[in-house]
Amino acid sequence: MTRFVIKRLFSAIPVLFIVITLVFFMMRIIPGDPAAQILGGGVDEVDPAQIEMLRERLGLNEPIGMQYIHFIRDILKGDWGTSLHNNMPVFQNIRARMEPTLMLTLYSTVISVLIGIPFGILSAKHRNTVADYTMTTVAVMGLSIPGFWLGLMMVFFFGVRLRWFPVQGYTYIAEGGLKMALYSLTMPAVASALHHISSLTRYTRSMMLDVLNNDYIRTARAKGLIENKVFYKHALKNALAPVVTNIGFSIAGMLGGSTVTETVFNLNGMGKLAYDSLVRRDYPQEQAIILFVAIIFIFTNILLDIIYKILDPRIEFD
Amino acid sequence: MEKKKMKPGAFFRRYIRILVAGAVLLFIFCVAIFAPFIATHDPDETDIYKMNQLPSEEHILGTDPFGRDVFSRLVYGSRSTLIISITVNALAIIIGACLGLLCGYYKNVDAILMRILEGINALPTILLALVLITVMGNGIDKLIICLVAVNLPGIARLVRAQVLSIKEKEHVECAKACGAKNRRIMFKYVLPLCYSPLIIRFTSGLGATILTQASLSFLGVGMDPHMANWGGMINEGKAMIFAMPQQCAYPGICIAITVLAFSILGDGVRDVLDPKLR
Numbered sequence: 001m002t003r004f005v006i007k008r009l010f011s012a013i014p015v016l017f018i019v020i021t022l023v024f025f026m027m028r029i030i031p032g033d034p035a036a037q038i039l040g041g042g043v044d045e046v047d048p049a050q051i052e053m054l055r056e057r058l059g060l061n062e063p064i065g066m067q068y069i070h071f072i073r074d075i076l077k078g079d080w081g082t083s084l085h086n087n088m089p090v091f092q093n094i095r096a097r098m099e100p101t102l103m104l105t106l107y108s109t110v111i112s113v114l115i116g117i118p119f120g121i122l123s124a125k126h127r128n129t130v131a132d133y134t135m136t137t138v139a140v141m142g143l144s145i146p147g148f149w150l151g152l153m154m155v156f157f158f159g160v161r162l163r164w165f166p167v168q169g170y171t172y173i174a175e176g177g178l179k180m181a182l183y184s185l186t187m188p189a190v191a192s193a194l195h196h197i198s199s200l201t202r203y204t205r206s207m208m209l210d211v212l213n214n215d216y217i218r219t220a221r222a223k224g225l226i227e228n229k230v231f232y233k234h235a236l237k238n239a240l241a242p243v244v245t246n247i248g249f250s251i252a253g254m255l256g257g258s259t260v261t262e263t264v265f266n267l268n269g270m271g272k273l274a275y276d277s278l279v280r281r282d283y284p285q286e287q288a289i290i291l292f293v294a295i296i297f298i299f300t301n302i303l304l305d306i307i308y309k310i311l312d313p314r315i316e317f318d
Numbered sequence: 319m320e321k322k323k324m325k326p327g328a329f330f331r332r333y334i335r336i337l338v339a340g341a342v343l344l345f346i347f348c349v350a351i352f353a354p355f356i357a358t359h360d361p362d363e364t365d366i367y368k369m370n371q372l373p374s375e376e377h378i379l380g381t382d383p384f385g386r387d388v389f390s391r392l393v394y395g396s397r398s399t400l401i402i403s404i405t406v407n408a409l410a411i412i413i414g415a416c417l418g419l420l421c422g423y424y425k426n427v428d429a430i431l432m433r434i435l436e437g438i439n440a441l442p443t444i445l446l447a448l449v450l451i452t453v454m455g456n457g458i459d460k461l462i463i464c465l466v467a468v469n470l471p472g473i474a475r476l477v478r479a480q481v482l483s484i485k486e487k488e489h490v491e492c493a494k495a496c497g498a499k500n501r502r503i504m505f506k507y508v509l510p511l512c513y514s515p516l517i518i519r520f521t522s523g524l525g526a527t528i529l530t531q532a533s534l535s536f537l538g539v540g541m542d543p544h545m546a547n548w549g550g551m552i553n554e555g556k557a558m559i560f561a562m563p564q565q566c567a568y569p570g571i572c573i574a575i576t577v578l579a580f581s582i583l584g585d586g587v588r589d590v591l592d593p594k595l596r
Binding site: 014018021022026029140141143144146149150152153155156253256259260263271274275278286290293294297298 | 448556
């Protein structure tokens with residue numbers, strides 16, 4: 001097991017390296033002079049001396065190879081740069097934005113697990129009945145509705161018309177306690193959980209049906225076990241391992257990818273920071289946030305592989 | 319399993335969902351093709367005297383913050399939606415299949431290409447698309463390139479996995495023994511066996527691409543803002559959500575119906591081509 005973990009950790013190094021390289025070049029092929037873009041938004045005339053100063057500060061005057069080497073060196077040293085927007089270290093900006101994103105991810109995951117998995121199990125158990133058709137149809141519909149649109153509609157109905165929930169913004173735990181924080185996140189969490197609920201329902205259902213086809217299920221039935229025991233004890237346990245991985249993937253995706261939900265509800269999370277930095281042409285910040293999100297994703301993946309291996313030791317990874 | 323001849327009733331009951339989805343899609347395609355005849359106004363015609371109007375006889379669904387006719391914009395919006403999602407998925411499938419074939423077939427290519435694709439995969443879709451589109455600038459052609467790039471890794475991995483298992487099959491070995499060149503084996507003996515997963519991926523990708531594109535337009539990037547598109551309409555109506563939620567509601571409903579029809583069709587295609595996933 002230890003060997004597996006170490007091997008898996010080492011396999012992340014090339015991917016990390018590729019991600020760093022990708023981010024570096026993506027930020028460098030932006031047409032036009034980034035310094036001029038930052039200072040004048042690409043429209044206004046800017047004092048050349050000022051541009052020169054910023055170019056120097058950003059290290060843009062060096063040859064591209066040297067820039068690349070310095071970039072990697074700085075990242076390894078933990079010096080990810082300072083934001084052009086507020087002159088703070090980029091990491092500090094990210095940390096300030098982490099709470100809403102983290103809370104949103106957790107809240108929305110809890111909702112989708114609590115609804116999606118039972119739905120999937122019931123759907124598989126009552127396969128090809130009206131209940132199954134209803135649940136699978138609802139799941140397909142859930143996957144088709146744009147999350148941001150559902151969010152906006154919820155803002156209108158529950159925020160404006162019924163006044164049940166705040167229309168936008170997030171109450172920090174330090175300000176209003178956990179209860180208020182969750183309260184302010186209810187609508188965004190439901191809006192972003194919609195897709196996960198649907199996909200989790202479908203995934204759990206198909207995994208259950210897959211497992212139920214196995215020989216050992218037939219054996220369990222043949223030896224006269226009651227159906228519920230076969231279903232919940234023998235089948236469910238084996239079907240859940242891939243489901244857990246699926247949940248992990250959606251967590252990893254949400255940590256970096258809830259840009260749209262955060263924009264709809266005006267939550268100052270990491271996704272919104274990524275979007276805002278892009279709009280503001282705050283390249284060091286954008287670079288840092290993409291890298292950060294990618295690193296979270298890569299390590300979540302490793303963690304998932306390890307969990308999967310614990311849950312299902314038969315699995316071999318190459 | 320022996321094949322039984324199905325009664326017309328049973329056939330209808332079994333495929334009713336696919337038939338309905340197909341009919342809806344046919345309708346949307348017709349709307350897109352005959353948009354100039356269906357639309358009541360020029361979708362880009364602004365009129366500052368008629369901003370944010372409620373539905374009336376002249377404007378069936380009212381007007382938007384720029385005084386443009388919402389109904390006509392919805393009709394024209396179907397065009398960009400369909401063009402983008404179909405082109406993106408077709409291109410991504412073709413390029414992705416080639417990459418996947420190369421990866422599955424040549425070990426050295428695999429080592430490099432797969433790592434790069436894995437790297438791209440580590441970035442969240444929306445974030446990657448956002449950065450790419452910012453790098454390239456707005457425009458329908460650039461949006462297509464960007465969405466293809468986002469879809470590539472998944473398709474390449476799918477084909478690669480298929481190729482790795484197909485490569486070991488007897489008919490490939492046989493072809494090799496007969497002296498067939500690599501290229502011939504790849505395209506004649508390996509690729510055809512990948513067709514059904516690729517078709518499944520194509521149909522299921524259509525809806526997903528519409529959603530991604532709508533999210534990008536909602537964030538105000540990707541499409542040329544003047545060109546009528548559903549995501550952009552939601553973005554423009556966002557400011558009016560308190561007073562006139564219908565400006566956001568209609569395009570969202572259009573997106574949901576189109577994506578739903580594509581998803582049901584995709585599920586249907588999957589059931590037909592790969593019955594064990596049912």
